[in-house]
Amino acid sequence: MIRMLLRVLGDEYARAMRRTVILMTTTAVVEGLSYALLVPVLRALLGGTPADAVPWLVAFGAAVALYAVLRYVSDLSGMRVGTTMLRGMYHRLGEHLARLPLGWYDAGRVGEVSALAGRGLLQAMGVAAHLLAPFISALVTPLTIVAVMAAFDWRMGLAASLAAPVVAAIQSRTARATAAADAERHERDREAGGRVIEFLQAQPVLRTGERFRLLDDSLLDAQRASRRTVLATLPGVVGLTITVQVGFTGLLVLGAYLALDGHIGAAEILAILVLAARCADPLLSLSDIGGKLRGARAELARLEKVLSTEPLPEPREPIQLAHHSLEFDAVTFRHGGHTVIDEVSLTVPEGRRLAVVGPSGAGKSTLLQLLARFYDVDAGAVRVGGVDVRAISTEALTARIAVVFQDVYLFDGTIEENVRLGRPDADEAEVRAAATAAQLDEVIERLPGGWATNVGEGGALLSGGERQRVSIARALLKNAAIVLLDEVTSALDPVNEAAVHAGIERLMAGRTVVMVAHRMRTVRRADRVVFLDGGRVAEAGTHDELLDRRGRYADFWNIATAPATRA
Structure with missing residues (x-):
């Protein structure tokens, strides 16, 4: 996704984008590591001297404050990169469209470019501003938490890591299943948009009693395409939810067994379960974020296709005109x-x-x-x-x-x-x-x-x-x-x-x-x-x-x- 974004935009945005990705990744790692401090905090609170928890609470507060600062800076960086890319892409798209031959603009192309320059461009360029941070957090934070679990007890860490390939497989399968549905929905939305324009332009004829069935049919087709898209994504959403719930239940059973057998303390098992619960939210959000990213990727692909259209060539050494015959x-x-x-x-x-x-x-x-x-x-x-x-x-x-x-x-x-x-x-x-x-x-x-x-x-x-x-x-x-x-x-x-x-x-x-x-x-x-x-x-x-x-x-x-x- 990032490679396609940079390929469409050009190398001038690469440095700022990489800096933003590194900053967002660091933020997600700090968030995951901050939860590691819950173990000594709970160990002290549940032990014989609760006052020993004060230094750890201070350290936990400092870690949370650092995370908040990093989150603010990374979100601000993402917003700036996103708005800069959006402005640059509007200029690049406008200049490119002005250089394309007039024959490229057929009847269907104008509506397509209009949709692309409006909602499509905002969706594609909004990745850095709105989707990148939650997506990185949904991936990196749970992985960091799993690493923290493994540091305290390798068995709990191994059990938690078993969910990772399942989640990846579900996301991959969902992407493949929804690709065709997303393409069909885009085509139906484009056709419906064109019919709406025709409906407005044909008012003098329609008000004589004619019913514009083409618009009715196209809107119905768009509704059906949207329904098929929802149905295509539904198995992935359900599968991800079940995977997360089963994984958490498995950790709960394993933790109870280890605690009862004396292999792990009550403070450790309680902290690890808190960490496991914290993993669930970002993992469950992957379905929604993944759908938005797929939509943005599709718009980027359409944008790249337009930008790859060859314009009329410009002469390297233009010749000046002496007369006007x-x-x-x-x-x-x-x-x-x-x-x-x-x-x-x-x-x-x-x-x-x-x-x-x-x-x-x-x-x-x-x-x-x-x-x-x-x-x-x-x-x-x-x-x-x-x-x-x-x-x-x-x-x-x-x-x-x-x-x-x-x-x-x-x-x-x-x-x-x-x-x-x-x-x-x-x-x-x-x-x-x-x-x-x-x-x-x-x-x-x-x-x-x-x-x-x-x-x-x-x-x-x-x-x-x-x-x-x-x-x-x-x-x-x-x-x-x-x-x-x-x-x-x-x-x-x-x-x-x-x-x-x-x-x-x-x-x-x-x-x-x-x-x-x-x-x-x-x-x-x-x-x-x-x-x-x-x-x-x-x-x-x-x-x-x-x-x-x-x-x-x-x-x-x-x-x-x-x-x-x-x-």
């Missing part, structure tokens, strides 16, 4: 077992606009994602400024690209905080200018909170058009040389569409632009149009050239503009 050179990209982009070659000179159109599933949005290096290509090369994006540092590439998606995600905060994400060090005048250019200022004026209005999680408290204006203002404030637009007006009403188009025109001015569009209003303003179908470039040229060819693009244009023509 774009190029796809025989690019092929596969995802989910099929080819999404198939040997696509095209160029966008610096300061020019490229429009990408085509049917759904043609690979249009994937082109933008490859430009922003959300994925790496399987063949060919994507170049920015004549440089392969794989030879550009992620920080440098991100700084030169502004992306406006169709589905805008805003962070739970104020409008101003979301706009400032484009460039956090921008002054107030620059933020206000970006808002005006994006026509966000008229939205701010009608909101009661103005700039301090909270947008809610994901921007849920704003309309789609308002979220788009925030996104455009953010991109304008970033002032990147390359702008990627992904169907930003496809779901907007006419009023918001006109306002967003005005903001987009300001955003595109003087920049290298690649836009994916279903609506044809922005396509006509592009310097070049590419019609994509099945991951291949079916046609390419200017808007007028493609209309004159009367090919796929002309058909697409006629269908898209037919309602407006009839009107």
